[in-house]
Amino acid sequence: MTAPDTDLAAGLAAALDDVLDPVPAGRLAPVVDRLIRDYRSGTVPSSPILRTADDAAAYAAYRMPATYAAVVDVLERVAGRVDDPATQVDLGGGTGAAVWAAAQVWPSLRQATVLEAAAPARALGRRLAEAAPVPAVRAARWEAAVFGTGTTLPETDLVTACYLLGELPEPVREALTGAAARAARMVVVVEPGTPAGYARVLAARSQLLAAGMRIAAPCPHDGACPVTGDDWCHFAARVPRSSRHRALKAGTLGHEDEKFSYVVAVREHPDRAPGRIVRHPGSRKGLVTLRVCSADGGLRDTPVPRSRKELFRAARDAAWGDPWPPGETGPAPASPG
Ligand SMILES: C[S@@+](CC[C@H](N)C(=O)[O-])C[C@H]1O[C@@H](n2cnc3c(N)ncnc32)[C@H](O)[C@@H]1O
Structure with a gap:
């Protein structure tokens, strides 16, 4: 796996500056407050959270750098251990953070399709992507889709579902995870690093295993998760905060730590961390x-x-989330069944 020679974090920051600098922070701040309340409510929303262009702009301003950083962290954990994907379907892609992240980690990426219900998020995501310094992001397709229990997905190397499952009723969550397992060689689920986000990741993990996939990360095994009781398996990515971000979230620190839970499942035998x-x-x-x-x-x-x-x-x-011991590959997993 050759390291990408483009730093998409900088490209994304520049694209966000171009699009968001003309929008007065005073206009976005109350929208950010509303989005924070909606996302923290812990309930499945009964109507779309991103309804207007300002909603999408506020989301991109305060969440996209963090979701991008979390997804890059996740994908880097498996890069070089799984086949490099050429195609991606990003479910509930919002303004496209996971497409930027996949293109950052895998220069092999040729075609990404974002399936997303909210028209303002698709419009903003497309605009940001047009400014990307890599062709795979610029060429991404943005398609209207509202997931339900009957959703089917096109065949693809990689499905990403990042910060999405918590917005879906349980039957849709299950149907979509099943559809992802049938459509993709690799399925990546990322959720907030909270007990509720971890529970959704754990449910998706069980379902992906039951569908015949293997876990590539974070778990070095396909067995039951040993993190139980009051604990939950999660990790953190450091996110530099722009002055816009500091103004919107009334913070002073130059960075924040985005906590996330995740699972990556693959069809082939994964080369796992030990x-x-x-x-x-x-x-x-x-x-x-x-x-x-x-x-x-x-x-x-x-x-x-x-x-x-x-x-x-x-x-x-060594850091939280790293493989251990260093320089070792895990034992080859036994064949399923
Ligand atoms: C919290 S955002 C995450 C966006 C992006 N994946 C990220 O990580 O930044 C969740 C996205 O899922 C979309 N979404 C929620 N329910 C959906 C559904 N039933 N069908 C399609 N998209 C949906 C929302 O419109 C929103 O853009």
């Missing part, structure tokens, strides 16, 4: 402790003392 660090590493003098989800389905606090020299250095550099 284990996954599922918490911020704990560190005190001469000892790093990593909470690792392992290939055998166990969850263990793994102490790495200074005496382990190279491993200790690796543990000091």
Whole structure:
């Protein structure tokens, strides 16, 4: 997998500046407040959340850099371990963050199709995409679609469903996950890193496994998730905040941490990480402790003392979400059935 030579985060920031700078922040701020309330309500919306051009602009301003960063983080976890996709179908793609993310991680991407119910989000997404520095984003198709229990999807290498499932009633969620498993070689689900988002990811994970897919990440196994009780499996991506973002969300920090839960499932045998660090590493003098989800389905606090020299250095550099131990591939998964 060759690293892309274009930094799409900068391209996306520039496209957002061009489109959003002329819109007065005072006009978007109350819309952002309303969107935050709607997304935090935890209920399936009875009517579309993004209804107007200002709704879409506010969403792009305060959410798109974060959803882009989360999806890039997720896709980077499997890049080089799965076949590079050439085609993508992005479900509930909004203003297109997951298409920008897939193009960032996979220069192999040739054709992306965004299926999205909200016309203002499609219009803004198309406008932003026209300014993208890579052809796959500029050439993305934007199609009107309202998902229901009868939705079918076209065959594709990659289906992305990012921050979507929470907006769908459970029967539609299930039908769409089933349709994704039938249509795609790889299915990526990303949800907010909350207990509710994790529960939706876990349900999608079970369904993708039942449909014959294998888990490529974050889990190093296809077994039951060992994260139980009051805990939930989630990760974080650091997002630089623009001055517009700081003004809209009344914040002062130069960054925020976007918390997310995710699952990536594939048709082929995945080349899995041997284990996954599922918490911020704990560190005190001469000892790093990593909470690792392992290939055998166990969850263990793994102490790495200074005496382990190279491993200790690796543990000091390791981050939440990274594979562990470093430089190893997980055991080849057994054949299904
Ligand atoms: C929170 S946004 C996520 C947008 C984008 N995936 C991202 O990560 O930034 C959810 C999107 O799903 C769309 N959506 C919700 N229900 C839908 C449905 N039944 N059919 C199609 N799109 C839907 C909404 O219009 C919205 O654009």
